[in-house]
Amino acid sequence: MQTLVDGDKLPIAYGAQDLSPHRKAPIRDIAGSMLAKLGCSYVVVGHSERREYHAEDDAIVNAKVKAAYANGLVPIRPHGWPIPRDAEDRHQPIGVRRFHLGV
Numbered sequence: 001m002q003t004l005v006d007g008d009k010l011p012i013a014y015g016a017q018d019l020s021p022h023r024k025a026p027i028r029d030i031a032g033s034m035l036a037k038l039g040c041s042y043v044v045v046g047h048s049e050r051r052e053y054h055a056e057d058d059a060i061v062n063a064k065v066k067a068a069y070a071n072g073l074v075p076i077r078p079h080g081w082p083i084p085r086d087a088e089d090r091h092q093p094i095g096v097r098r099f100h101l102g103v
Contacts, residue, residue, distance in 0.1 A: 006039070015042030015076070018050060021063030032071030043068050044076045 004010070020029035035043060045068060046061035061077075068075040 013041040015040050015044070015073070017044050017047070019043050019045065019064055019067055019071075019073070021060060021067050023067075032067045032073055035073060036071045041074060042076055043073045044078065046077050048078065 016030065016035050018030070019032045019035055020026065022029070023031065023033070025031035025034065032043070043064075045064040046056070050056045051061075065075045065077070
């Protein structure tokens with residue numbers, strides 16, 4: 001992909017679905033430096049599925065946002081799903097809190 005984009009000077013940008021919060025990524029993860037070397041510009045962090053199936057909390061998402069910035073990547077932060085509800089079936093105001101914790 002990178003060879004095609006660079007060789008043909010295509011005006012497109014691409015990104016990744018996740019990155020490790022660590023400088024050296026453990027097995028099955030990818031470090032921000034690796035994504036940057038591949039030419040990625042963007043990375044999704046804090047997706048609801050990562051939060052649910054990998055138990056990623058606000059602290060991990062915050063570390064990933066910092067790792068993205070440290071490697072020159074623009075973090076894409078999904079917000080709002082799943083939206084927790086209280087006992088009276090009202091949405092909880094977590095979007096703003098998650099936004100502030102992610103930056």
